[in-house]
Amino acid sequence: MARHSMSGCTARTTFHLIGPQSWTAVPAALVYDSTDPFAVRVRFGDDDDRAHDDGSAYEAAGADDAGSDTAPDEDGGVEWLLSRDLLRAGLVGPVGEGDVRLWPARGGLDVLFLQLRAPSGEALFEVSGAAVGQFLRETDALVPVGTESELMRVDDELTALLRGGTDNPTSH
Structure with missing residues (x-):
């Protein structure tokens, strides 16, 4: 069941x-x-009893290359930042370099492999390709592919940068 916010x-x-x-x-x-x-x-350790037995649930929530933010969040979990395009490309073939790599399983299996590397070590995960694909379709309904730049507040970010601020103006 999908629910969206704006x-x-x-x-x-x-x-x-x-x-x-x-x-x-x-x-x-x-x-x-x-x-x-x-x-x-990708927020690891995001345990919520609203998730279904099949491992998927949708809830409203208020770069061409991948990056990572492996600092624990306020709940003690770990969060990684991935490119939406990289995640989409990983559904159909091997992608990524360095810290983040993705590839689909062979033989038509519903598995997407995600390899993450950090100074503290590395991890290999598998996740449902169908769940990731459905999630990406939900993101496309909010922001169609190719229209992302229209939503960027470049002027606000440039102004904050020139003022010497380090705050993210889009996180209001």
């Missing part, structure tokens, strides 16, 4: 951390906010 959407899902001999279910949320139209946040 500014974003959230998909709660489960990523599976692949270990040497087993895997561990990790609750997570894919978060999109139209005030940062090129980015998708």
Whole structure:
């Protein structure tokens, strides 16, 4: 069931951390906010009992390259910032360099692999490709592909930068 706000959407899902001999279910949320139209946040440790048994739920939520923000959020989880385009491309073929890499499983399986690297180590996850695809369709309904630049507040960001401020003017 999908619910939207004017500014974003959230998909709660489960990523599976692949270990040497087993895997561990990790609750997570894919978060999109139209005030940062090129980015998708992956919040690991986002445990919420509204998630369905199939690992997916949608809830309203108030760059061509991927980046990471591995600092714990206020709830103690970890958040990574990914490019929406990178996430979309990872559904159909291998993409990414450095800290973030994505690729679909072979043989038509509904699996997307996500490899994350940080100074503290690296992790390999698998997640439902269908869940990621559905989430991306929800983001496209909010901000169609190719229209992201129209939402950027470049003048506000440039003014803040020239004033020497480090605050993000789009995070009001």
